[in-house]
Amino acid sequence: MQLSREPDVSDYLIAPDPKAPRLTRAVEGVDHTGALTTIRVVEERPLTIFLNAQEIVTAMTIGDYPEYLALGFLRNQGMLRDGEAITRVDYDEELETVVVRTERATDYEDKLKKKTRTSGCAVGTVFGDMMEGLENVRLPDTQLRSSWLYALSAQINRTPSLYLEAGAIHGTVLCHQDRPLVYMEDVGRHNAVDKIAGWMLSEKVGPGDKILYTTGRLTSEMVIKTAMMGIPVLASRSGFTAWGVEIAQQVGLTLIGRMRGQRFVCLSGEKRLIRDADPSQIADEPRRAGHKGAK
């Protein structure tokens, strides 16, 4: 990571706000020498999401962008259709609730009954059939330049974040070409992705020319979310799981993993990849013995 270089967040539409007092808490402890120490830890708050009169889920979140989280969660769960008319989104900080109201009457009692529990860092609860609708996904044949990947890595890694401030948090970044646009963080990566989906829905931002970057593993669920969002490229510093790769190949999503310094591996959708950068010109990261990026 190039922490020594001046962080540049001017390009971001939404960048992390690691100094926001509401997102971290100073906790006193004792270190290995017995000395008192104070460290900052990320907050976790319950947020109960309603769709009209129906309570849908309670998510644990750091608590920023609750409206985006609610919208994105409902969208990614298929509870909000394409072009769904959303009449209101009301966040109540005291009650820790978000109510999303739509013109169309909705009732997800049945969907709520079926649950799939997905991989570790992936979503907590997935309603209905996780693969539902995936067969209809058509991802555009966009280009992915390796120079963009290197530029995104360098900028994202040196962006001040809650991860760098307090650790124990996931980051997901919506990018266009070599520019990171929206950098969301949360205790659960699924929340970070949902907040991005909610922002895209609110701002009517199209997915076809975007790249999704995640700090975490390329699990089945991350691949499914990315594909369902219509984003053709998913990239990460971390590793792969077999089902994640399989689904990416099925839906023709470009999957880039183990992105560190000049190195990366593409396990799906290589057709989009254009190598316009010379890896030997990119500063490499020391390979940490055995560390393959799962935490």
Place this chain on the structure above:
Amino acid sequence: MQLSREPDVSDYLIAPDPKAPRLTRAVEGVDHTGALTTIRVVEERPLTIFLNAQEIVTAMTIGDYPEYLALGFLRNQGMLRDGEAITRVDYDEELETVVVRTERATDYEDKLKKKTRTSGCAVGTVFGDMMEGLENVRLPDTQLRSSWLYALSAQINRTPSLYLEAGAIHGTVLCHQDRPLVYMEDVGRHNAVDKIAGWMLSEKVGPGDKILYTTGRLTSEMVIKTAMMGIPVLASRSGFTAWGVEIAQQVGLTLIGRMRGQRFVCLSGEKRLIRDADPSQIADEPRRAGHKGAK
């Protein structure tokens, strides 16, 4: 990590089996130079858990120890009581199901209706009130020697594992004093913990004198699971979340994080900690700029 040293798994009752062909898959890809490359990725398989006639959940898992996973999941969800008479556990590899049968009739339709979605690497689905029963938890006033922590770190970090083989996986280790006993890995850490709980239930192993070590973050849900299991100490290389620390302090659980080389931080239950090792005698790990152990 001390990978150069001879791995020693002789002490383990259950150690990872990174070479098991069923747990990883070789996937062909292309690297940053355009060269074909083959990497091993961990498998993810659905496993549907039944309690008697009731379908409870479908978990995504690497697929080892399905019976332990089912038992531990049901136990950690409070669906199997203390001393519950379990009559049979049937795993069907073809159907990818585990059926746990009890003497007592059970019906969790109601419990199944309430869901909480927890932090990232934490559990996927939590039924009922996550804090339910926590107020009854009494953790014993055991001792925790810093020499044990250093010994466990060193041995666990050099134990051959799927993490070292393929990455993108979580590990949880049940330990007694300075000895790691059962080292479980899975795509979701919640699965790894549940497999340990299932093993303890099957083998009638008591929790009071144990230490739980995890590769991942010390989230609220990990703390709750550990406390509900009756284990008084939870330790990790990774970082903390605020609610995790708060709950650990409430239930008097000893929480040790950021365990790297000679360094660690104790944010709860310091009363158990006995410093019988001189940190300066422990080989330290280089502090990675900004890396606080969340992935």
